[in-house]
Amino acid sequence: MRVLNEVLNTFLPKECPVCGKKIVGEDVICSECMAKIPPIPFYQMNSRMKWHFDDFFYRAPYAGVMGKIIRAYKYIPRPSLSHFLSDLFLELFERFPPSSNAVITHVPITFDSLKEKGFDHVKRISLELSKKSGMRFLNLLEVSRQRKRQVGLSREERKKQTVGKYEVIREELYKSSGVVVLVDDVFTTGATVDECSRVLKARGASRVLVYTLAKSSKK
Numbered sequence: 001m002r003v004l005n006e007v008l009n010t011f012l013p014k015e016c017p018v019c020g021k022k023i024v025g026e027d028v029i030c031s032e033c034m035a036k037i038p039p040i041p042f043y044q045m046n047s048r049m050k051w052h053f054d055d056f057f058y059r060a061p062y063a064g065v066m067g068k069i070i071r072a073y074k075y076i077p078r079p080s081l082s083h084f085l086s087d088l089f090l091e092l093f094e095r096f097p098p099s100s101n102a103v104i105t106h107v108p109i110t111f112d113s114l115k116e117k118g119f120d121h122v123k124r125i126s127l128e129l130s131k132k133s134g135m136r137f138l139n140l141l142e143v144s145r146q147r148k149r150q151v152g153l154s155r156e157e158r159k160k161q162t163v164g165k166y167e168v169i170r171e172e173l174y175k176s177s178g179v180v181v182l183v184d185d186v187f188t189t190g191a192t193v194d195e196c197s198r199v200l201k202a203r204g205a206s207r208v209l210v211y212t213l214a215k216s217s218k219k
């Protein structure tokens, strides 16, 4: 049955999750949308900001096709899209390689969102990324308590809501290299990845490298 489904998925026309155009074959998005994904930007972390992470890389601005793919993936759990998005991350790893002994972890979603959606979209990508890159995946972080949703909050309000939100749940950190690759989908104010980095460092991480699919220009 699974083989049949795979065959059907390959040959039946499906819709591009970005523009809705019919596509046939193994492509996940149509070739026109694919061509609109910009090259990896040259980016230097703003050193005037005091972050807890050591470096930050992103694949593309959170706009246009990239924004649409991420939103499509976030709300509909399509395995084909997690393959596709982990490939985009892999390109970022090739351009800015983390040390080979680093471990991959992800920014977790709340228990309520997990119940609502049935899957953790960033965790899925991180697991695929681990398989493809050969780097070890460790589930290091958990949301420690329920907070209000962050939508529509200012940078300062978000920051307040984020402190204390995450905790480290695994001890293996001490036994590994101490270098953690922290994966998330979108970097907006940086408050979330910064708080995750803070708790990872408090529990023994020597370096935290943040990799996201996109960076929003909203502050």
Ligand SMILES: [Zn+2]
Pocket (backbone or CB within 6 Å): 016, 017, 018, 019, 020, 021, 029, 030, 031, 032, 033, 034
């Ligand atoms: Zn398209």
